[in-house]
Amino acid sequence: MTVLADRPQTAVPDISPAPGRRKPGIRAPRMVLHTFLVVVALSWLFPVAWAVYNSFRDYGYTSLHGYASFGGFTLNNFTNAWEQADFGRHFLNSAYITIPAVILTLLFSSMVAFVVARFSYKFNLILLAMFTAANLLPPQALLIPIYQMFRSAQVPLWFSDSGTMLNSLAGLVAINVAFQTGFCAFVLSNYMKTIPKEIYESADVDGASVFRQWWQLTLPLCRPPLAALATLEVTWIYNEFFWATVLLQSGDKYPITSSLNNLKGQFFTDYNLLSAGSVLVALPTLIVFFALQKQFVSGLTLGSTKG
Amino acid sequence: MSETTATLATPASPAATSRPGRRGGRSKKRRSTADRITITLFVLIPSVVVLGLIWLPAISSVFLSFTNWNGVGPLTPDNVIGTLNYENAFTNYPPFWPAMMHNLIWLAVMFLVATPAGMFLAVLLDKEIRGSRIYQTALYLPVVLSLALIGFIWQLIFSQQEGLLNAVTGSNIDWFGDQRYNLWAALVATSWRQVGYIMLLYLAGLKAVDASLREAASIDGCTEVQTFFRIIFPVMRPINIIVLVVTFIESLRAFDLVWIINKGRNGLELISTLVTQNVVGEASRVGFGSALATVMLLISSVFIALYLRVVMKEDQ
Numbered sequence: 001m002t003v004l005a006d007r008p009q010t011a012v013p014d015i016s017p018a019p020g021r022r023k024p025g026i027r028a029p030r031m032v033l034h035t036f037l038v039v040v041a042l043s044w045l046f047p048v049a050w051a052v053y054n055s056f057r058d059y060g061y062t063s064l065h066g067y068a069s070f071g072g073f074t075l076n077n078f079t080n081a082w083e084q085a086d087f088g089r090h091f092l093n094s095a096y097i098t099i100p101a102v103i104l105t106l107l108f109s110s111m112v113a114f115v116v117a118r119f120s121y122k123f124n125l126i127l128l129a130m131f132t133a134a135n136l137l138p139p140q141a142l143l144i145p146i147y148q149m150f151r152s153a154q155v156p157l158w159f160s161d162s163g164t165m166l167n168s169l170a171g172l173v174a175i176n177v178a179f180q181t182g183f184c185a186f187v188l189s190n191y192m193k194t195i196p197k198e199i200y201e202s203a204d205v206d207g208a209s210v211f212r213q214w215w216q217l218t219l220p221l222c223r224p225p226l227a228a229l230a231t232l233e234v235t236w237i238y239n240e241f242f243w244a245t246v247l248l249q250s251g252d253k254y255p256i257t258s259s260l261n262n263l264k265g266q267f268f269t270d271y272n273l274l275s276a277g278s279v280l281v282a283l284p285t286l287i288v289f290f291a292l293q294k295q296f297v298s299g300l301t302l303g304s305t306k307g
Numbered sequence: 308m309s310e311t312t313a314t315l316a317t318p319a320s321p322a323a324t325s326r327p328g329r330r331g332g333r334s335k336k337r338r339s340t341a342d343r344i345t346i347t348l349f350v351l352i353p354s355v356v357v358l359g360l361i362w363l364p365a366i367s368s369v370f371l372s373f374t375n376w377n378g379v380g381p382l383t384p385d386n387v388i389g390t391l392n393y394e395n396a397f398t399n400y401p402p403f404w405p406a407m408m409h410n411l412i413w414l415a416v417m418f419l420v421a422t423p424a425g426m427f428l429a430v431l432l433d434k435e436i437r438g439s440r441i442y443q444t445a446l447y448l449p450v451v452l453s454l455a456l457i458g459f460i461w462q463l464i465f466s467q468q469e470g471l472l473n474a475v476t477g478s479n480i481d482w483f484g485d486q487r488y489n490l491w492a493a494l495v496a497t498s499w500r501q502v503g504y505i506m507l508l509y510l511a512g513l514k515a516v517d518a519s520l521r522e523a524a525s526i527d528g529c530t531e532v533q534t535f536f537r538i539i540f541p542v543m544r545p546i547n548i549i550v551l552v553v554t555f556i557e558s559l560r561a562f563d564l565v566w567i568i569n570k571g572r573n574g575l576e577l578i579s580t581l582v583t584q585n586v587v588g589e590a591s592r593v594g595f596g597s598a599l600a601t602v603m604l605l606i607s608s609v610f611i612a613l614y615l616r617v618v619m620k621e622d623q
Contacts, residue, residue, distance in 0.1 A: 040428070114349060140560070181357055
C-alpha cells in the first residue's frame with residue numbers, strides 16, 4: 001500500500017497525457033485528488049482487511065487485549081471453522097448447485113437469444129421482455145407459490161432424498177436457472193444481433209441445420225459474452241442466499257453462503273472464528289475477482305450499456 | 308442516443324446491417340421439419356422454465372392474496388375473501404407501515420447517498436490518472452461478496468461487545484440491535500457494496516461518451532463541472548435510467564443483509580422480510596403473505612416497465 005501512497009509524486013511526468021483533458025502545471029489539484037482516492041480506497045478495503053486480520057488471531061488473546069490490538073496470531077480459526085461448520089460438505093453443496101445452474105442458464109439463454117437474434121418472428125420482443133422482466137421481479141414475492149409448488153411436487157428419491165422439490169438441491173438449481181436465464185438471454189441477444197446475417201446466409205446455402213448454426217457458428221462467436229456471463233453467474237449463484245435459506249430446511253443441505261450462520265452461537269459468538277469462516281467463504285469469489293476481473297466487470301456492465 | 312452508449316463489448320461494425328425485418332419470410336418457409344423442431348424447442352424449453360417458475364408463481368401470488376387459504380388442503384371458492392387481506396395489512400398489521408417506511412429510507416439513502424457517491428468516484432476515476440485501476444479494484448471489491456457475507460464482515464465492526472467501532476469510540480451502542488441505529492448501520496454496510504456497483508456502471512457509461520463532446524466543450528471554455536452537468540450527464544440518460552431502476556428494485560428486494568442481522572425484526576422490518584416471515588416458520592399465512600407479495604409486485608412492475616422501455620428501445 002505504500003507504493004500506492006507514493007504515486008501522487010510520480011504521477012506528474014505521466015507518459016500518456018490525454019490532449020485537451022489535462023494541462024501541465026496542475027500539481028496541487030492532482031495531489032489532492034490522489035490523496036482523496038487513496039483515503040477512500042483504503043477505507044473501502046478496511047472492512048475486508050479487518051476480517052482477514054482477525055481471522056488469524058487467537059480468541060483468548062483478543063478477549064484479553066481487545067480487538068484493537070496486535071498479536072496472538074494463529075491458524076487455528078481456519079481449521080476450527082472448517083470442522084465446526086462442516087465447510088467441506090457445504091462447499092460441495094455450493095458446487096452441486098452452482099455448476100449445473102450456470103451451465104443450464106447459459107444453455108437456455110443462448111437458445112432463446114439465438115432465436116430472437118437470428119429470426120424475425122413477431123413474438124420476439126414479447127419473448128425477450130418476458131425473460132428480461134422475470135429477472136427483475138422480487139424473489140420474495142414469488143416465495144409463497146414456489147414454496148407450495150415445491151412442497152407438493154413429488155420426485156423420486158434418487159432425485160432428491162426429501163421426496164419433494166422442497167428441501168432438494170435440484171429445486172434450488174431450477175429456481176436459480178429460472179431467475180438468471182432472463183438476464184443472460186437479454187445480454188446474449190444483444191450480442192448476437194451484431195453477428196452479420198451473411199454468415200447465416202452462407203451457412204443456409206451450405207445446408208447447415210439451425211441446430212448446427214447455433215452450436216458451431218453462434219456459440220463460438222459468443223465466447224466473450226459467454227465467458228463474462230459465466231464468471232458473473234458463478235459469483236451470483238454462489239452468493240445466492242434467499243432461496244437457499246427458505247427452500248432448504250435441513251442445515252446439511254445448505255450451500256456455503258447460507259451455512260455461515262452455523263458459526264454464530266446462540267448466546268456467544270467467537271468473532272475470530274466467524275472472521276475465519278467469512279474469509280473461507282469469500283475466498284472463491286475473491287479468486288474469481290482477481291483472476292477474472294475483466295470478465296466480471298464486462299459481465300456487469302454488458303446488461304446496462306445498451307441504450 | 309443508442310450510438311453514444313452502444314454496447315461496450317460487442318464487435319462494433321455490423322450492427323446496422325442486421326436489422327430485423329430484413330430477414331424475409333422467404334427463408335422461414337423453406338426450413339426443414341428438423342429445423343422447425345429445433346426452433347420450437349429452443350423457445351419452448353426455456354419459456355416453460357421461466358413461465359412455470361417465475362410468471363405462474365407471480366400470478367398465483369396475486370390470486371392467493373384474495374383468499375384465506377392456509378396452504379393445507381384444497382383451495383375452494385369458500386376461501387375467497389376479497390380484499391380483506393389488504394385491509395388487514397394496511398390497518399391491522401403493526402409492522403407493515405414501519406416496513407414500508409424502512410424500504411423508503413433504504414431507497415432514499417441508496418438514491419441520495421450511494422448513487423451520487425458512486426457517480427462522483429466514477430467521474431474522478433475516468434480521468435487519466437496513475438493507478439486508476441488500483442483504486443477501482445479497491446472500490447468494487449465488495450461487489451463480488453454476497454450481502455450475507457457483508458453482514459458478517461460488518462458485524463466485526465458493529466458488534467456491541469467485540470466490535471471495532473465501540474472499541475475505538477468508547478461507546479456501548481448495539482449498532483445492529485438497537486432499533487434507533489440498526490437500520491442506519493445496515494445501510495452503511497449496503498452502501499459499501501452499492502457505491503462500487505454504481506461506480507462500475509457509470510465508468511462504463513463514461514467510457515462510452517464520445518471524446519469529441521468533451522473537446523468541444525473545453526474549446527468553448529466550459530469548466531469541468533459545467534461539462535459534466537450540462538453535456539456528459541444528459542448524454543448518459545440511458546445509464547441514468549438503468550441505475551435508477553436498479554436502485555429502486557434493489558431497495559425493494561433488500562433482504563439478505565437484514566435477515567443475517569436479526570431476520571428483519573426490531574427496527575429492521577422490510578417488506579421482503581415480512582413476506583418471508585409469514586410463510587416460513589410455524590405461522591403459515593398464505594393469503595396474507597400473498598397480499599404483501601402483491602404489493603411488492605405492483606411496486607416493482609412500474610420500474611420493470613420503465614426498464615424494458617429503455618433497454619428495448621432499439622428493437623421497436
